[in-house]
Amino acid sequence: MTILGIETSCDETSVAVVRNGREVLSNVIASQVELHAPFGGVVPEIAARRHIECIGSITDEALRQAEVSFADIDAYAVANGPGLAGALLVGLNYAKALAYVNKKPLVGVQHIEGHVCANFLEGGLEPVCAGESKSKVSASPPFLSLVVSGGHTLLLAVTDYDTYKVIGSTRDDAAGEAFDKVARVLGLPYPGGPEIDRVAANGSPDAVAFPRAKVRGYDFSFSGLKTAVVQHVAKLKQADGTCSLQGLIPDIAASFQQAVVDVLVERATTACKNENFSHVALAGGVACNKGLRAAMETACREKGIGLSIPKPVYCTDNAAMIASRGYYRLAAGHEDDLALNAFPGRMV
Numbered sequence: 127m128t129i130l131g132i133e134t135s136c137d138e139t140s141v142a143v144v145r146n147g148r149e150v151l152s153n154v155i156a157s158q159v160e161l162h163a164p165f166g167g168v169v170p171e172i173a174a175r176r177h178i179e180c181i182g183s184i185t186d187e188a189l190r191q192a193e194v195s196f197a198d199i200d201a202y203a204v205a206n207g208p209g210l211a212g213a214l215l216v217g218l219n220y221a222k223a224l225a226y227v228n229k230k231p232l233v234g235v236q237h238i239e240g241h242v243c244a245n246f247l248e249g250g251l252e253p254v255c256a257g258e259s260k261s262k263v264s265a266s267p268p269f270l271s272l273v274v275s276g277g278h279t280l281l282l283a284v285t286d287y288d289t290y291k292v293i294g295s296t297r298d299d300a301a302g303e304a305f306d307k308v309a310r311v312l313g314l315p316y317p318g319g320p321e322i323d324r325v326a327a328n329g330s331p332d333a334v335a336f337p338r339a340k341v342r343g344y345d346f347s348f349s350g351l352k353t354a355v356v357q358h359v360a361k362l363k364q365a366d367g368t369c370s371l372q373g374l375i376p377d378i379a380a381s382f383q384q385a386v387v388d389v390l391v392e393r394a395t396t397a398c399k400n401e402n403f404s405h406v407a408l409a410g411g412v413a414c415n416k417g418l419r420a421a422m423e424t425a426c427r428e429k430g431i432g433l434s435i436p437k438p439v440y441c442t443d444n445a446a447m448i449a450s451r452g453y454y455r456l457a458a459g460h461e462d463d464l465a466l467n468a469f470p471g472r473m474v
Contacts, residue, residue: 203452
């Protein structure tokens with residue numbers, strides 16, 4: 127089955143063609159980073175308008191790269207939540223039109239579940255150590271998934287291709303949101319997450335003793351850590367009587383990043399052991415973070431836990447993961463009609 131996937135939940139317009147949920151024939155992404163950078167974050171109206179402007183050409187390019195036509199597409203999968211309402215509606219209505227005109231099935235995809243499915247894409251994983259052996263070209267359930275993005279931090283028990291259960295989530299800020307806010311405090315450019323990761327490489331993770339929140343079960347909390355960074359920066363500015371942090375930013379960034387990574391790794395590996403999973407699958411944009419990837423690999427190797435980490439292009443928002451999830455939803459008997467709506471706040 128050949129699925130055309132569409133992803134417009136935030137500020138990437140992406141269309142992909144994926145066969146049988148795993149074989150990526152094409153995955154075209156148009157980023158809007160340069161459009162939103164002057165504002166220090168995503169402007170919803172600008173994002174939606176840009177999706178409208180380029181979704182047609184992106185679709186044409188995805189079909190061209192896959193060497194297929196609309197006649198070869200068996201179904202359409204589209205992200206319909208969570209995300210920005212206007213942005214989601216662009217992709218959703220475009221997918222509805224394609225399904226209607228071509229008389230093919232339509233299926234809505236939960237964006238977070240799509241991120242998990244990045245681990246199913248053949249050749250889409252980094253060659254990290256998985257217990258005693260190298261990771262496979264793609265993962266298979268059951269496994270525990272740690273989903274870390276700008277809007278979500280979740281632990282999901284994935285027991286089958288169509289069975290997801292949340293066992294842990296953030297009580298306040300998502301990890302990616304904390305990265306962006308701290309980057310702003312440090313005067314780093316947008317997008318903040320990659321900038322923190324870059325700057326942290328030149329700092330000491332032990333320079334500042336930032337807190338690690340302890341909350342019930344497998345939940346997360348990063349609001350207190352963010353506040354601790356803000357207060358630390360404020361004290362430094364008061365101490366020298368200036369607003370310059372030159373020379374101190376790498377240590378602050380590295381210490382903050384380590385505090386986030388320590389919590390993510392500890393929760394994931396503990397939950398994996400307690401819930402009887404032998405494998406952890408990373409997912410979401412923050413899974414691109416070099417510090418998190420390295421720490422997860424080290425911890426999983428030490429604890430004998432398998433690990434899969436998608437390549438960066440499949441960690442950030444992309445349509446290949448949406449097409450993959452759409453395939454498994456259709457295989458489980460799910461199909462939507464033209465009344466399918468967008469759900470900006472929809473969760474797993």
